[in-house]
Amino acid sequence: MSDLEARLRAALDAQAQTYEADPNAWLKVQRRTPPPVPRGRWLLAALPIALLAVFIPILLNGGLGRNSASDPDEVYKQLMQDKTAAGEQVVVDDPAQGKPLRLWFARNQDGVPLVCQVAQAVDGDPFGSCHDLGTAEVFEGGGTYEGTTRSDTPSAYMDYGLSMTDVTKVTAVLTDGRRVEATLHRSEGAPMVIWTLALSAADRVAKVEFTDAKGRQGTDQSPKSLIHESSRGTPIGQALRLPGAVTVRPYDYKVQGRRIFWFRQGKEIGWINLDTKDPTPDPVPMLFTDEGLIFTAASRDTAKIQLATGSDAPITLEGSPDPWNLGRNLFTLARLAPLDWTPGGWVAGYDATGKQLWRKDFPPRPSSTKSNFKRTGEPITVPGTDDFSNGPVRLSFGTQPYEDGLQLCATGGTGSNSNNPSSCTPVRPEPPFGRFSSSKVQTYLPLPGSFLAFGAAEDDWLSIEAVMEDGRRLPATLMRGKDLPAPVWWVRYPRDAKLGAFVYKVRGKQLEQVESRQRSWCWDDKKPLDAGHVFAGGLTAHLYADACVKWTKDGKEQPGSFQPAPGGKLSDMIAAPELPLKWSSHKGQWYGFTLPGTAKVDITLKDGGHATASTVPDPWGQGVRLFAGPVPEAATKQGLFWPGVRLTGYGADGRVLWTYEPKEPSR
Template sequence: MNDLEERLRAALDARAGTYGTAPDAYARTVSRARRTRRRRLALIPVAAAVAAVTAVTVLLNAGGGSGAGIATGAVEEPGPYRRSIAENPPVGEPVTVRDPAENRPVIMWFSGGAAPGGHRFCDLVQQATGGTSSGCSKVPPAGHERENAWRLDPFHSRWPRRPVELGYGAARTSVTRVEAVTGDGARIPGTVHRPGGAPLAVWTVSFPADAGVTRFEFLDGDGRVVQRIRQDAPMPPPELAKPPVGPAADLPGGLTARLYTDPERTVVWWRGGEAVGMNLVEPGHLLTDLGGKETPVDLRLHDGLWYGVARAGTARIALVFRDGTSADAVAVADPWDSGVALFSGTYRRPDPYLEGFQLVGYDAAGAEIWHDTVRAVTPVRPEPAPGASGTSEASGAPEASRPAGSPQPTPSRR
């Protein structure tokens, strides 16, 4: 499986729009990522899209991987949080919340001192597949020193959109409430966290991607709005700047695959008029990871869907879960002569990556021709520091306390 590629893309996607509101941040960052891919760099730093703030992002851990059989136990993470705080020691306690799009933790903390460079806001983000990325930026950002809150999450330029998004950042201690506000005035409550010993507060808001959120508002103890931050729509990647090439391929699960060739050959998957994922099918890099190793399948698995591209000659793929049950998908030759088979299907499991699974490919005669194993993912967590604690102030339940799969906040109107 091209799993390292997927996690690097996730790390790049995660940082494409960080520390600014440039709507084309995603496109510029992904373009740089593809040039990097051709140079076969296994790990790279990613520059933030906006020049006002300097941020460094590192893909800390690939997670997952292939093996000889289905993994029945969780794989111990080799300490991405510890490696992060070794470079950026915490000032105060960390804050951990769940990214609803990935069902994985996001760990946030402050680092640095009051002089000469001030404090830094750091975060460690984990993807569903287990990979992690970490970055820090100066806070307050240059040119924004007089503001009372700052959006510092990497998700607001993520494309394709996921059903539920997470916004977060830092705020001055005078901020007691945060709300996401939709275009029609509905308000979605968030949480203001006050980690013990930290110089600033941390704010978080989870909201449905289709809610039409246009801004975030920050209020003080008297209910006065002391800061507004605009929510910009993400910019589609450069592939969609030109029409697709050739016919569309309709597959199970309500998915349609279309080929885009500029700047590189990419299969974009659509469902109900929304793009949900993509696979790179560029000659010379077809079904290979960043190290040049061939892989039999490039999988996307989320929100009850599993789909992607597989080795040519594949006629059926089985998604085998830890308990031995499975889901099948018919694979068909792509109609654009890219040298891959297309497949899609649905599954009914809360989170297959948490339990581990295996993909098995069969030819038209029913013979197994390849298999690929994904080991169980262990969610990252911070090392607790003894004796310190923080508090949270929220208009609704804190994001950190919502279990996986629980309902998200419902917009309300005042």
């Protein structure tokens, strides 16, 4: 490799480090893709269906299809077959239908938490569904919108959703600016909290805010998240109401053309493209099986669709011509649970005479599919994980397609078996990943369930701990061995505890290395705990919850927030000579904190620019001294962070206490 290539590689690595990822990115991606549809689409496209599907055989009738139970208790009973309730049932009067709406949590046989509902249209049979909390659980510090009973008929209605258990207030902001607090239904044993919001016919919710006991606000949710994709299109016909509280409506899009959408409880369940071609042309129309609803649109010649999974009796869907003259037959069947395609199955279309027009077979997807993971060496059985689903957990080194280098992978836990790892982490993380990487497997049973985090360590790591958000530290087991390509660590912690960080000690290093796993509460926190300390030049240092410190000027937050691992102090973040200060800068000002005893901090730039800042003891007992001041013009213009920058700390007597020259991290 030439010198230029080596420099280019180093420059790209360094530049790449400056691009951070928004902790809410997953939520934002979810918002760009309507949650209900991906489950259905992904189901057929990529995911092992067994992970999502819970099959409950029920009686079906013909026509557009619905379950045969006309009694809400019977629907409840059918839904709860092979499930156990998790917490109390919430029964609220739905003002739109004048019938009760039941919401509750349940767990399936593997302990996977689900949210369930039974509702009843004013002119129809009750219907119900359960789905997993896979999406909801990633909304840390916030919650979800689950549905609305609002319909085209002008009447009072109800919106409802879920929030994390640490949320203490859910507030709806209406489009006219009014703020209405939702009712929270919290119960022992429930994995999340159910919120309900009674609204009058004219009310429209702009967004829902989630706030925890510390006043910290999670990510807002908008009712638009229920109709994310259809709200971008223009309706081109009246909504068609079907049994099972299903409505179907076509929309037009400038680029994608026409689509038919299926809705239930105000929520998009999925859509069919009428004009755009699928990337993999297929004679079989896409068939969706989300939340128990099976639906599709086929050309007019397909009058009937049959499908079967495993050895179950075929299910028949009768087509009905779309009322919008789109040349399609619509097929909809409401069931109480998704189909389980694990044992394989088939779908076939027939014309009016019963002649088969098309058929597609889906091969079985056994849970022990052939593994592409190439193990090297013997697996390590993790002690104390016999109680995991598919336990005990075993860790193995090996390689797998699409991933470079050696991986450390785990089998055992929910979602994997003794052959197939469910989770892997690189042994030597590549530059974008930094030095530390970890992965985890989980089990929902025994309650409250557990995570097992694991990773590969480096030879000079002395210890690793998992730090919970409440400051508790759980030491990881660190295993070394001459037969192991790298030391291996693991730590088990309960599912209902929130992980704040991993910390590890490295031989020869003064400071503990911190790998935060917290939300960006520090940066998002807008409620300082005190009036702050004002510096000359107008900067003010504020302390926020959990030892978070930030600076403001003219009421505006300055870049840079500092926070130690949970339970720690700011003083844990610095030590001489390794890192005697932490700082940031913005528009001609620099600010930060340094070691006790330091009365003055000097900065000298390579080209001779120079600045000094006096320090003051922090007023919060964090064991540091704060500073803020102007920086030289060169730094203002070109940025403070130049190689060759030299920082010096002086005592009150003018003695040099420490010097520090930041170095580019080595790899």
